[in-house]
Amino acid sequence: MKFTIFQNSRQGPREYNQDRLAYSYSKDALLLVVADGMGGHRHGEIAAQLAITTMTEAFQRLAVPTLSSPAKFLIDHIQQIHDMIDQLTQEREMLEAPRTTIVAAVVQRGVLYCAHVGDSRLYHFRDGHLLYRTEDHSIVQSLYSKGIINKDEMSTHPYRHKVYSCLGGDIPPKIDLSDRQELAEGDTILLCTDGVWGAVADEQIKQIFNGASITDNITGLLNQAEMVSKEQGDNMSAIGLQWGDKQSSNLAVSTISMAMGATTTIMNPVTNNSDGILNIDLSDDDIERTIAEIQQALKKTKRK
Numbered sequence: 001m002k003f004t005i006f007q008n009s010r011q012g013p014r015e016y017n018q019d020r021l022a023y024s025y026s027k028d029a030l031l032l033v034v035a036d037g038m039g040g041h042r043h044g045e046i047a048a049q050l051a052i053t054t055m056t057e058a059f060q061r062l063a064v065p066t067l068s069s070p071a072k073f074l075i076d077h078i079q080q081i082h083d084m085i086d087q088l089t090q091e092r093e094m095l096e097a098p099r100t101t102i103v104a105a106v107v108q109r110g111v112l113y114c115a116h117v118g119d120s121r122l123y124h125f126r127d128g129h130l131l132y133r134t135e136d137h138s139i140v141q142s143l144y145s146k147g148i149i150n151k152d153e154m155s156t157h158p159y160r161h162k163v164y165s166c167l168g169g170d171i172p173p174k175i176d177l178s179d180r181q182e183l184a185e186g187d188t189i190l191l192c193t194d195g196v197w198g199a200v201a202d203e204q205i206k207q208i209f210n211g212a213s214i215t216d217n218i219t220g221l222l223n224q225a226e227m228v229s230k231e232q233g234d235n236m237s238a239i240g241l242q243w244g245d246k247q248s249s250n251l252a253v254s255t256i257s258m259a260m261g262a263t264t265t266i267m268n269p270v271t272n273n274s275d276g277i278l279n280i281d282l283s284d285d286d287i288e289r290t291i292a293e294i295q296q297a298l299k300k301t302k303r304k
Contacts, residue, residue: 001030001107001255002245006215007268009237010222012195012229018100019193019237020048024056024265027065027258030107031055032239036120036193038099038166046088047100047168051081052267055104060263070106071177074115078102078167078175085168099168103134103191107183107243114178118163121197123190124181128210130202132181137165137174186246188214192221195234199225214242215251237268 011017018037023030035051037044058077059067067073081102089097101118114122119136135141139162143149165174188209197205200221208224211217218240225236245252258264 001025001028002252003030003107004214004242004245004247004249004252005032005240006218006251007237007239007266008218008222009235009268010195010226012226012233012235013231014233014235016045017235018045018048019195019235020045020052020268021191021237021239022052022056022265022267023239024059024063024263025253025255026059026063026263027255027260028108029059029063029066029070030241031059031063031104032107032189032191032241033102033104034120034191034193034237034239036101036118036195036235036237038101038163038168043094043098044100045098047081047085047098050084050088050098051078051100051102051167054081054084056265056267059106060265063263064261065258066108067106070108070111070113071115071180074104074106074113075175075177078104078115078117078173082167082169082173089168097168097170099166101163101166101193105189105191107189107241110183110243112181112183112189116176116178117173118166119194121190121192121194122178123192123202123205123209125188125190125206125209126184127186128206130206132178133202134176134178136163137176138163183243185244187243188217189241189243190218190221190238192238193235195229195236196221196225196238199228199233199236209240212247213249214240 007021009019021034023032033052033055035048037048101120103116103120103122105114116134119138122134124132167173208221209217218238222236
């Protein structure tokens with residue numbers, strides 16, 4: 001495989017960043033995942049961190065060097081995240097379950113597989129055209145699909161960021177698996193949270209992603225989202241992938257020489273408040289400890 005990839009996250013005007021994102025690749029498979037911890041619920045960052053940790057650890061374990069079924073991998077492990085959050089909520093006797101959206105993609109043998117819950121999105125561009133975009137699990141999208149509101153009303157509707165499906169919610173998540181898509185040399189893929197697409201319209205995203213450098217595209221997109229969201233907005237996170245090496249970039253990754261069982265995982269560092277104090281009850285170490293405890297409990301359950 002040859003590809004160029006870049007990810008980044010901005011805190012924006014929020015007190016802290018609840019977005020998490022990561023990518024992982026083996027010799028013949030690639031995983032990208034973005035999770036947006038829901039700010040209206042306590043400890044959204046725990047749910048988001050749990051999401052990317054679960055997905056990347058499972059990928060490292062199973063992609064040796066390919067996944068037996070990328071579609072099943074996505075569905076099974078996204079469901080597992082929801083179950084783990086539920087278990088965490090009961091064990092810690094939490095008043096409210098941590099919640100997160102997720103969008104995850106696997107590229108294997110030149111084919112793109114994608115699954116999502118909530119309103120974090122995947123975009124697939126080719127030669128300056130938008131080929132595909134995931135459909136949000138949001139109230140506004142539902143109203144539009146039913147013909148109750150028009151497209152122009154979607155961007156200004158008071159419920160435009162209200163989702164009806166997420167991980168950690170009271171009802172089982174609606175996991176949408178997209179149709180598999182063949183990738184062509186030079187295709188670009190964007191995964192992002194609603195803090196990005198809520199500030200930058202699809203047409204403008206398409207124009208920005210028409211640039212030659214995926215690194216510049218992501219940086220320009222986040223700059224634009226941050227400029228629009230100076231006072232009112234959300235955390236902004238995005239991963240960009242350019243398939244192949246059409247631009248002969250010195251940043252392109254080639255997995256040709258990777259060992260069969262090797263994997264590489266890059267998690268984006270999350271910036272805290274400008275004063276260095278994260279305004280939540282649990283530290284990053286607490287989150288990691290909690291995740292480890294849940295995963296250990298799950299392993300014991302499976303052995304019974």
